[in-house]
Amino acid sequence: MKINTKFFGEIEVDDEKIITFEAGIMGFEALKDYAIIYNSETDPGKDIMWLQSVEDATIAFPVIDPLKVCAGYDPIVDENTLSGLGEYEADELYVVTLMTVPQDCTKVTVNLKAPVIINTASKKGIQVIVENQEYEVRYNVYEAVQKLKNKAGGQ
Numbered sequence: 001m002k003i004n005t006k007f008f009g010e011i012e013v014d015d016e017k018i019i020t021f022e023a024g025i026m027g028f029e030a031l032k033d034y035a036i037i038y039n040s041e042t043d044p045g046k047d048i049m050w051l052q053s054v055e056d057a058t059i060a061f062p063v064i065d066p067l068k069v070c071a072g073y074d075p076i077v078d079e080n081t082l083s084g085l086g087e088y089e090a091d092e093l094y095v096v097t098l099m100t101v102p103q104d105c106t107k108v109t110v111n112l113k114a115p116v117i118i119n120t121a122s123k124k125g126i127q128v129i130v131e132n133q134e135y136e137v138r139y140n141v142y143e144a145v146q147k148l149k150n151k152a153g154g155q
Contacts, residue, residue, distance in 0.1 A: 004057035005037060007050065013037075018054060019118055019125045022084060026114060026127055031055050034125065036063070036096075036118075048099065051116065063096040069110055069141045071148075075130035077117070084126045085119040094118045100138070109138040 001018070004010050013035045021032055033054040039047070047068070053059035066073040075095070085093070095117050097110040112135035118125040 001054075003035065003052070003054050005050075005052050006058055006060040008037060011037070013054075016123070019123050021125045021127070023126065025051075025061070025116070028053070028059060031059060049096065051096070051098070062099040062101055063116065064099055064110060066095060066097045066110065066112060066115060069097075069144050070112060070139060073112065073135075074132075075112075075115055075128075075135065076132050077128050077130055081126070081128050082117070085117065085124050086122040088119045088121060092119055092121045094120050099141070106140075106142040108141040110141055111137050112139045113137045 001013055001015050002010055003013050017035050019034050019036070021034060023029060024031055025034075031053045034051050035054060037050040037052045037060070039049070048062050048064055051061040051063045066075075073095075082088075095115050097112055097115045100107075100109045100111075102108070112130075113132075114127055114129050114137065116125055116127050
């Protein structure tokens with residue numbers, strides 16, 4: 001299937017890679033179908049990816065694996081909430097967090113409170129609100145990376 005994208009123009013996406021969000025994404029409930037687009041097909045998932053709407057080329061959310069910015073990220077989600085994903089095994093769930101990327105790179109944040117969970121087998125996705133109180137809606141990525149660098153450097 002050919003889809004128009006915000007950043008990559010028209011691209012080909014296998015039908016099997018379309019992820020359906022029956023409830024949409026918060027604030028974009030009318031848009032149901034998305035694809036994960038990588039900056040580089042030779043190294044998928046390395047850093048920032050794009051959750052691109054199939055229905056509206058202007059809607060693309062930068063997303064990242066939360067473990068790349070928050071070591072030990074372990075969201076608690078009510079089992080009833082996950083029922084929208086259909087049947088799944090734990091290793092079939094893929095979690096990403098939405099990013100906010102302003103011009104000032106020191107202000108980049110991820111939403112650890114409302115991750116996106118994808119059932120890789122059924123290609124169903126949901127955005128959830130986690131029960132963990134410690135996870136922020138605007139977790140500063142720059143500050144987290146600086147702390148990791150300082151820790152690695154022994155400072």
